[in-house]
Amino acid sequence: MNLPQGAQENIIKLLGIESLPDEQKILIVEKIVDLAQKRLTLRLMESLSEEQGKQFENLLTEQNQQRIQEFMQRNAPSFPDWIGEEVLKIKRELAGRVQDILKE
Numbered sequence: 001m002n003l004p005q006g007a008q009e010n011i012i013k014l015l016g017i018e019s020l021p022d023e024q025k026i027l028i029v030e031k032i033v034d035l036a037q038k039r040l041t042l043r044l045m046e047s048l049s050e051e052q053g054k055q056f057e058n059l060l061t062e063q064n065q066q067r068i069q070e071f072m073q074r075n076a077p078s079f080p081d082w083i084g085e086e087v088l089k090i091k092r093e094l095a096g097r098v099q100d101i102l103k104e
Contacts, residue, residue, distance in 0.1 A: 014095055032090060039086050044076055 011032055012018055012025055020028075045053055052075055059068045072079050 011091060011094065014091060032094075036083070036086050036090060039090075040079075040082055043082055043086070044079065047076060 011029060015028070017025055017028060044056070048056060056068075056071060056075075059071055076082075
């Protein structure tokens with residue numbers, strides 16, 4: 001999962017790290033993407049039955065993107081909405097942390 005370019009820029013602005021070198025900004029955005037992926041995977045696994053979870057794990061092992069997409073459309077049709085929700089949650093958390101740091 002990659003964040004859309006606009007979401008990446010918003011996170012960079014939100015954190016106030018525009019002046020950092022591009023390499024550092026990329027590392028920070030990659031960590032945020034990793035966090036979003038972990039949260040989305042957890043949310044997905046919690047929504048699936050045990051059998052569906054095993055099927056999904058097998059698909060991940062196969063690394064067949066087409067079959068993974070088909071599985072997601074069939075078993076987690078709300079997944080695209082979840083992406084937006086999780087990114088929004090992370091942005092809110094980050095904004096809160098930035099505000100806390102600025103208060104110190």
